[in-house]
Amino acid sequence: MFSGGVVGYPSEQMHEEVACIAYYFHWSLTDILDLEHQSRRRWVTEISKIKQ
Template identity: 45%
Template sequence: MTTYAPETLRSEIAYIAYHFHWAHGELLDLDHVERRAYLRQISTINQRLSERA
């Protein structure tokens, strides 16, 4: 099992929770690869929205 910095995990969880409004437990249940995929998707969505503005 690979672990990484708690601050990185908190940052990822906060970012997804802010945008998707998912519960803390649901986010902790995501594996690293899945959580990173959601981070990329949110980033893409935000980028598209800012280009339209």
Template identity: 50%
Template sequence: MTYGADRIYAEVSYVAYHFHWPPDAILDLEHGQRLRFVHEIGAINDRLNEER
């Protein structure tokens, strides 16, 4: 199974936007780690949106 380039770009862009990490640092993460950061950022955003 391959992981689509569009999905990788979306994940890297999402983490880079929120954490201001360079793309290479994000790409160096294992897939599971990267997905965990995506999930955690989403949870943070959900909490912030609920507070508004």
């Protein structure tokens, strides 16, 4: 029986975001994980622009 609950953020995507930000900005894991999801995605988008 399905018990319901909150669907979590995809683990693979979270790891990719953390790795990207940590690699380019050298921020700590704690600092990155403290970011709101939208903020973390925004930083990844900005890094993608830099890489081009």
